[in-house]
Amino acid sequence: MREVSRRAGVSLKTVSRVVNGAATVSPELSARVRAAIAELGYRPDVAASSLRRRDGRTRTIAAVLDDLANPFSSAVHRAVVDTARAQGVLVLAASSDEDTENEREAFTAFTARRVDGVVLMPTSADHGWVESERAAGTHVVMIDRPAVALDLDTVVSDNREGAARATAHLVRRGHRRIAFLGDLETVYTAGERLAGFREALAVARVPVDEAPVRMNLQDSDGAERAVVDLMSGREPPTAILASQNDITIGAIRALWKLRLQRDVALVGFDDIVLSDMLDPGVTVVAQDPAAIGSMAAERLLRRIAGDRSPARVHVVPTQLMPRGSGEIPAPGR
Amino acid sequence: MREVSRRAGVSLKTVSRVVNGAATVSPELSARVRAAIAELGYRPDVAASSLRRRDGRTRTIAAVLDDLANPFSSAVHRAVVDTARAQGVLVLAASSDEDTENEREAFTAFTARRVDGVVLMPTSADHGWVESERAAGTHVVMIDRPAVALDLDTVVSDNREGAARATAHLVRRGHRRIAFLGDLETVYTAGERLAGFREALAVARVPVDEAPVRMNLQDSDGAERAVVDLMSGREPPTAILASQNDITIGAIRALWKLRLQRDVALVGFDDIVLSDMLDPGVTVVAQDPAAIGSMAAERLLRRIAGDRSPARVHVVPTQLMPRGSGEIPAPGR
DNA sequence: CTGAAAGCGCTAACAT
């Protein structure tokens, strides 16, 4: 910048004004400065600028998601990046892998870079530590799961309703022994979906204790084993509700291997590529990760811009996509 | 930092030394400083630090990928992030959507933040402009596709060999009319895979002009239409080689809809979730996006650390995964 | 081993 000012024969401040598009520069000087900038190939240093700026904004936010390679998280991430970019804001990202240590380490690394805010898909642990960061001026929006006892903007799917709708869908086809497959029970979404499942059973007057529930499934392999185990039990379920994409994939693998895919009904959470091409197609409760991501980014950017309104929980609707597996009737029906 | 120094009753510099783990601080002072840091909840400002540092490193890199929500790109991205994090380096990212404007805009935004380097999945356009950034000290590693006429580190799959192997696999089963489905012909990988396809045909003495080639397919819908069109032609192919994940998905949809999935052989590029569960399973040439991403990040970090060795092209092997669709023999065989 | 002063690239506050 100094070089530019010398070359254009003006003061540093004038160059700054031109770079920042201040109106109070004469066209002539402005042109001279622009020419110097072009000749020198000068690029303003955003970091240095934000160091001195009154608001201290770095125009950078961060996203801490479960797994950047997972279809759900990566769709969320892309939406966050696109929404931020529209306002000239850049996005740093990291995966937590559902591990509190990773989560906190990533968060800390981001705040050390003075990001203006963070979109956080929180692990199940306590997030009291977020408060101190918020006090330091870093805005936070929770995504996919609310933070326990924290007054923060939050964007989630209608997990409970989605699961309840899927369950009612199965009950309507005569199923009473419906198995629920969930991941870590400490994960908020798993709990909500289980609650929705149970609510729907209660409404339908299906004894809840008849329903086999398998929680803490870690991945698709675990889910696959759980289904094989369930189906070889004394009273195997006639339908399955799988609470998440990896788990749905495991359930699919198990049913197909057991050649039960036409006999046992299946509804999964999260849409899965090609699941409509299977025979039968897999009925799912689809979430809208792009909507979740852009909504979260928008709230965050608004907060950064100074919005002081009370924190809100935004619920993004899910959609039941009947494709065959969820429409298999109970035996004898 | 100033507050910390006052509280600990030492100079600014001593605090700096403690924060940076310099050995030349007496244990006593060091302890006092640490206490003050804890009491004040002080967090060093990495950006301010890199502003003054001699090497000017921001310990931040960037990734410009085709589409952060695509399974291939997101797997690459995750590997880049994980590799960088192991060295305390953060990652900014953006999608180019195969658009040169987007690509350059993202790249420029990143260099304006003074990232130490960029992992770039280049669009097909000329990348001469990258040179000026490199001259300014930003390191660049190309990924998935080499830059035309640029002497840059590059990490790619063995596209040509992978396609040739897949083609030979089909020829071995008696196919002679094999269709090739590619995306934008300007995209490097599409060209390489087409070249591998043609090479393998030539080796097998299959007249290349018999092979229907459909390029410039934009997405799975386009691929689906192309296959429907091909199959309704006068001399429909007996086998299909699809050059990329979205295109493979389109081909799958078309064959299944036409109920030709057991009659027409199909090999796709890129692995696809659940493609092994279809009937028949879909044979693919699987790439290794995680290896590509971590290798690219490693080279980039090494360059940033000062490695001045000549640029290298690193080729990551692909793997043919026979699952059924690629093993369908030609009619009358 | 410790500290004082200078300055990284930029903008705020106040001149002029």
Add this chain to the structure above:
DNA sequence: ATGTTAGCGCTTTCAG
């Protein structure tokens, strides 16, 4: 409308 000075939070240089 333009310039001057100070200083963001930190590290460097150099002096003790």
